[in-house]
Amino acid sequence: MTLTDDTRTEDGPDAAPRRRGLRARLTRPGETDSLAGILVKIVVLAVVDAFALYAVFLLAAQEEWLVLALGVVLTVAVNVIYLRRDGLPAKYLAPGVLLLLVFQVFVMVYTGFIAFTNAGDGHLGNKDDAITAISTKGQERVPDSPQYQLSVLERRGELAFLLTAPDGDVTVGTSDQPQEPADDAQTDGSGKAVGLDGYTPLSFEELLQRQDEILAVAVPVSDDPADGSLRTADGSSAYEYRSNLAYDAETDTVTDSTTGTVYRDEGNGEFVSPDGDALVPGWQINVGIDNFRRAVETPQLRDSLVSVIAWTFAFSTLSVLLCFGLGLFLATVFNVPRMRGKKLYRVILILPYAFPAFLSGLVWSGMLNAEFGFINQVFFGGAQIEWLTDPWLARFSVLFVNLWLGFPYMFLVCTGALQSIPDEMSEAARMDGASPWKAFRAVKLPLLLVSVAPLLITTFAYNFNNFNVIYMLTRGGPRFDDTANDVGATDLLITMVYKVAFGTGTGRDYGLASALAIIIFVVIGVISAVLFRRTKALEDIH
Amino acid sequence: MLVNSRGALTAGVLAAASALLLSACGGSAEDDDTSKGDKGASTTLSMWVDAERAPALEDAVASFKKDKGVEVKLVIKDFQAARDDFITQVSAGEGPDLIVGPHDWVGKFVQNGVVAPLELGDKASQFEDAAVQAMTFEGKTYGLPYAIENVALVRNTALLPEPSATMDEVVAAGKKVVDAGKAKFPFLVGLDPKQGDPYHLYGIQTSYGVPVFERNAEGDYDPSKLGLGNPGGVEFAKDLAAWAKAGALNPNITGDIAKDSFNKGESPYFLTGPWNIPDMEKAGLKIAIDPIPTGGDQPASPFIGVNGFFISAKAKNALAASEFVLNYLSTEDAQDALFAQGGRPPALKASFEKAASDPVVAAFGEIGKTGSPMPAIPQMDAVWADWGATELDIIKGKADPAQAWPKMVTSVQAKVAG
Numbered sequence: 022m023t024l025t026d027d028t029r030t031e032d033g034p035d036a037a038p039r040r041r042g043l044r045a046r047l048t049r050p051g052e053t054d055s056l057a058g059i060l061v062k063i064v065v066l067a068v069v070d071a072f073a074l075y076a077v078f079l080l081a082a083q084e085e086w087l088v089l090a091l092g093v094v095l096t097v098a099v100n101v102i103y104l105r106r107d108g109l110p111a112k113y114l115a116p117g118v119l120l121l122l123v124f125q126v127f128v129m130v131y132t133g134f135i136a137f138t139n140a141g142d143g144h145l146g147n148k149d150d151a152i153t154a155i156s157t158k159g160q161e162r163v164p165d166s167p168q169y170q171l172s173v174l175e176r177r178g179e180l181a182f183l184l185t186a187p188d189g190d191v192t193v194g195t196s197d198q199p200q201e202p203a204d205d206a207q208t209d210g211s212g213k214a215v216g217l218d219g220y221t222p223l224s225f226e227e228l229l230q231r232q233d234e235i236l237a238v239a240v241p242v243s244d245d246p247a248d249g250s251l252r253t254a255d256g257s258s259a260y261e262y263r264s265n266l267a268y269d270a271e272t273d274t275v276t277d278s279t280t281g282t283v284y285r286d287e288g289n290g291e292f293v294s295p296d297g298d299a300l301v302p303g304w305q306i307n308v309g310i311d312n313f314r315r316a317v318e319t320p321q322l323r324d325s326l327v328s329v330i331a332w333t334f335a336f337s338t339l340s341v342l343l344c345f346g347l348g349l350f351l352a353t354v355f356n357v358p359r360m361r362g363k364k365l366y367r368v369i370l371i372l373p374y375a376f377p378a379f380l381s382g383l384v385w386s387g388m389l390n391a392e393f394g395f396i397n398q399v400f401f402g403g404a405q406i407e408w409l410t411d412p413w414l415a416r417f418s419v420l421f422v423n424l425w426l427g428f429p430y431m432f433l434v435c436t437g438a439l440q441s442i443p444d445e446m447s448e449a450a451r452m453d454g455a456s457p458w459k460a461f462r463a464v465k466l467p468l469l470l471v472s473v474a475p476l477l478i479t480t481f482a483y484n485f486n487n488f489n490v491i492y493m494l495t496r497g498g499p500r501f502d503d504t505a506n507d508v509g510a511t512d513l514l515i516t517m518v519y520k521v522a523f524g525t526g527t528g529r530d531y532g533l534a535s536a537l538a539i540i541i542f543v544v545i546g547v548i549s550a551v552l553f554r555r556t557k558a559l560e561d562i563h
Numbered sequence: 564m565l566v567n568s569r570g571a572l573t574a575g576v577l578a579a580a581s582a583l584l585l586s587a588c589g590g591s592a593e594d595d596d597t598s599k600g601d602k603g604a605s606t607t608l609s610m611w612v613d614a615e616r617a618p619a620l621e622d623a624v625a626s627f628k629k630d631k632g633v634e635v636k637l638v639i640k641d642f643q644a645a646r647d648d649f650i651t652q653v654s655a656g657e658g659p660d661l662i663v664g665p666h667d668w669v670g671k672f673v674q675n676g677v678v679a680p681l682e683l684g685d686k687a688s689q690f691e692d693a694a695v696q697a698m699t700f701e702g703k704t705y706g707l708p709y710a711i712e713n714v715a716l717v718r719n720t721a722l723l724p725e726p727s728a729t730m731d732e733v734v735a736a737g738k739k740v741v742d743a744g745k746a747k748f749p750f751l752v753g754l755d756p757k758q759g760d761p762y763h764l765y766g767i768q769t770s771y772g773v774p775v776f777e778r779n780a781e782g783d784y785d786p787s788k789l790g791l792g793n794p795g796g797v798e799f800a801k802d803l804a805a806w807a808k809a810g811a812l813n814p815n816i817t818g819d820i821a822k823d824s825f826n827k828g829e830s831p832y833f834l835t836g837p838w839n840i841p842d843m844e845k846a847g848l849k850i851a852i853d854p855i856p857t858g859g860d861q862p863a864s865p866f867i868g869v870n871g872f873f874i875s876a877k878a879k880n881a882l883a884a885s886e887f888v889l890n891y892l893s894t895e896d897a898q899d900a901l902f903a904q905g906g907r908p909p910a911l912k913a914s915f916e917k918a919a920s921d922p923v924v925a926a927f928g929e930i931g932k933t934g935s936p937m938p939a940i941p942q943m944d945a946v947w948a949d950w951g952a953t954e955l956d957i958i959k960g961k962a963d964p965a966q967a968w969p970k971m972v973t974s975v976q977a978k979v980a981g
Contacts, residue, residue: 142650142675142941143674143675143941145650145651145654146654146655146675150654150676151676153676153876154676154876155676157679157680157876158676158680158703160680161702161703162682168684168685225632226632229606229633229880229882229883232880232881232882235882236881236882254679254681254682254882254889255882255886255889255890256885256886257886257890258684258889260682301674301676302673302674302675302676390756390815390817390820391756392813392816393816409756409757410756410959495757496757498757498758500952500956502962507949507952507974520948528671528674528941529647
């Protein structure tokens, strides 16, 4: 309850004289708000509630009941927390917890959800969308049929097409009535029929207002439905179409009328013919643990998993150690009180941290070019050292660039931590006759680690998934010689997952990617949990 | 009691404030509705376009607004992300009415059902056949083409006045220039030290009878027939190794380095596309455009890329979008403007003829006629990585061409099969 005490002592002195009477009766914590505080609270809560109410209407219109219910529960919870007098800790925690829910928990739950679906290229929408797309695709223009000039007319609310064939014949028809000659139509200068007695022509603006209706009009070419129908896309020209793919809702099948093939929904999120040909697009369905099974069975993963995991651990561990080592060394050096111009040096050292990693990656990639790169040309006298294309040198290079990118952060953190360690500590050690190294090793470092260890663990987790550096520098290459798969010497688990999920088969496979991401998450989660447990032991030193 | 009344007061004020805010929002929402109600006057189309092309479209947009009263909002999108964003957003019922992009996006669009077919009708004959063919996927046309681009062999005529036909002759001629001390590199092509560049080398590869995928009778690429495994493949791989040894192919020369060196007059040849021509002219080079040199005994057929306009399958104003694409963007004026902006040979025949008064454009166009559209089938995604890496290993002399090429074919086959 330290928070409560703090608040009381902060607000107490100036609030007390004004509200002495109130205060006498209300001795409970949290009852120290000033009038301005209450007003701010009301305004902020009002904004939140107004926004929530607006969202409720929107969500209700879209029939998103689950999200709506969640939103209502959250809003009510927020109001209760801040209108209540008690429960001060909740007031402090609520915003953080909310953001955690939105940005972490939701993303994780959603990833989990996707991992059990076949979401990916070709399976993005729902079944209705897929059926619509398939039917549109099935509209085949009748071969060698003419292009008609079109005027859209209206009679008693019904739309009619007035069509002028290339040979000058004019016909009129509606969706229900096949086209019939309309020789008495009025034509414009070019010979295009534009009006007919008993019908009103539509202006372009009217066309736009009724465009959905117009696009749905299909005027039968003749009494025989097999001849197809006339449709338009732009309201000024029409073509004869025959529908090749027809969806039958009763049997839930799509039939190709030219070949007679029947495509069925076999439960794989697509219509499949008996030969195994699938119609695109399909739709998203739940596939159970299929993705996890595939993740384990993918040859690309299975064959190189051991070496990739080994390198992933080596990369993340070495990155942490090197960055921390260099950062700590520099922090210690620049913490010496006698040194002049410390601030300037510190600013310069932090610069790499200020560049976006993407940019640095690309710049380094250019500088490490074997023949034309700055490094070889300037430092190695034009020697062709294959920094990025030799397996071991490539590993060295990504570690080096990552060190360059990562040490300023450690430098900052260590500088801060060192300055918080009282000088008396090292002074006392010196008085006891310890050498500077011993004093550092036995006194400063343990104290430092207490505050820095959690950061080291998060840095480890970050580097475990350090996609940017690898992808910008080497794309995971150079490739292993002994595998036919697209896996290389510097591939981390995350870049390999990217290649597997987005670079094979027919495109992006979100389901598989999510499943793999969850597997990696479990690995990292376990490691971090174990390490955090160890840091508890460190705290005991304190 | 006081406590309770204060709580009630707070709640009351809160309710009032919320209501006030809401009514303020509600008011503006109503305004929106009324303006939307008057649909004819304020129909707007939205179109995703990259920053480079947007200015070229402004005239067409303005005349559409003047004639039809429909405004087209040009939304500048990052080209790299546009394709995937379009697929994701349209699938979710969002996204623009129109998008500008290269034809090889069509396969992915159709696979995801996000693009509407576009019947060009009699207009189709006004465009270059190759352009319409490229926009056609599984027998249906999906986009209106406006530009065709392909690579060709650019020759610095100051260094080499005469053209050569085969790759061997090209390399030999280039070496002669280098030996004479007039240039540094016999031949330049932008490769990538990490991934190779099968795109630029494809024209040479096809002269060995090794297309990436075979095409069926209708001219569509057939994903089940991988052409990379054709007998000439190993032959091509061996020649790659030989040219690399002769110094003609250097994996460390990236596109930027190649362009820079050629513009400095350091090489007689540069295998590249029309996008690098403006800078060569700025550098004051005298250039000639030669056909892609052959290695095998068949004609070289480089990839052609066709840029075009596509209509979303879920366009909110499909009719207006069709009208704009078919009757405004297909005009000579619009295509001329796009050419003036991008320098890519126009797809509309009439515009191309005007542009072809420039011999460079004419030559690129002529070579484009021998080209084959970059496959739009989604399976293409699975080919690039292995293809590039293997060519790279062969060029670097790290892999034996006779073994590496067939190994790559097996690997690609497995990936295409999923």
